[in-house]
Amino acid sequence: MIRQEEPCYGRLSSTVPLEPKVETPLGTRLVASVTDDSNNNTMKNTLFDFISKYVSLTEDEKNAILALDLFRSVKKGTTLLKEGHKSQDSYFVLKGCIRIYYIMDGEEKTTAFYTEMDALTPHCVISKAPSEYFISCVEDSILTVSNSDMEVEINSKFPKFEIMCRILSEELLAKKQMDFDEFKTSSPEQRYLNLLQSRPDLIQRVPQHQLASFLGIKPQSLSRLRARILEKK
Amino acid sequence: MIRQEEPCYGRLSSTVPLEPKVETPLGTRLVASVTDDSNNNTMKNTLFDFISKYVSLTEDEKNAILALDLFRSVKKGTTLLKEGHKSQDSYFVLKGCIRIYYIMDGEEKTTAFYTEMDALTPHCVISKAPSEYFISCVEDSILTVSNSDMEVEINSKFPKFEIMCRILSEELLAKKQMDFDEFKTSSPEQRYLNLLQSRPDLIQRVPQHQLASFLGIKPQSLSRLRARILEKK
DNA sequence: CGTATTTCTTAACTTAAGTGAACGAGTTAT
């Protein structure tokens, strides 16, 4: 049926020695993965470039962020969050792809993909209740993983971050509403064609059956729909 | 086809004299409506009760908000925002109901309803581009209407508001994702039954054809679906 | 390397939504 995935985390070029930990209730190990410094620097720049679109940071502020040791490399298939579990972690995708999915009647329903430059604060972090859904890695990925405490700390130290978070959330909310509107007002075929325009990469890098539920249909329907589109041309 | 609606605004018990204005490109009038002080006080309390869930305000801060003269009463049918127009206005519904709708192929597609205690910052305020959609009043309503400048001013004066806006946006974003997920993973019939549970008032106060597009289907399908549900029982 | 598993596609059939049209009830306009 559904393959069980092994959580597997790694600090990215941390100055702190890498210690394998046993942590989750299910006893799955969090293991460090192999990384290199140039990769790490690329990721730092990616993060700071993103932030600079919202606020400009001093060196002190950049160092305060780096001191939080947020970078993690995560293997394809890793489950970051499980249904029924509590979590305080928010994610920012520097490289790779993660997804939200539900298991309903023994079937996976993928509802969202997060790729490069996408930020995700799971609902359970906000509601402080057990999670309704799973989050897992579609590809080997590099993420920042930050918990609520870190954010409270950094926000109170640097009001700039508070502002950035507000602007970012407002933007994402308005965009989510637009995506939702587009979904409601179009047919599965239109949705697929639209995705082909707006996120062509997703169709390449993501399995069809995950794409299908993302489009609100069954895998068989997506297959048929694609065939229909091809013969039209 | 589609009835043209007359914009019609009114300050609520304002200290400023009520001046009818001619303002929109279409030359529609913005007229004051009849209100009374007790109503006004109720609305103030509703607003401050809402805010108090996020931050606690001093009298000074409350007065600073009141000084912005945000309250407006709006008649049923009033168009608050038109497709193609730019706007800086955000809304908070104290009483009544407003909706977002698109006009596609000469047909209205309603994608969202905002009722008591709902906040709405239109996409065009964030994107600073012309609006993709309309916003209009489903019922006679009382709103707060605030523009970006006001928010910048009040946020810089009272960092508390910045924090409140951040928390609120984060909450709304997480909730919107959940609503979107529910929509994607259920059939029109399930969506209707779910709405019956979660927002039973909406089904009473909103016309069926608006509900239909909100549920992502045609009015005929909603009618049929309701009949189907009835005969099942 | 070959076997097992997962993933994708195809097909036949069922079910439900889209379409176009018609009707009655209620509302608005003249």
Added chain:
DNA sequence: ATAACTCGTTCACTTAAGTTAAGAAATACG
């Protein structure tokens, strides 16, 4: 008062998605 219009419902028909099943293609794994 009547004509025009909106709104919700119903019906017949079309189209597309859900379901079940089977097989091919790709991938994972021993």
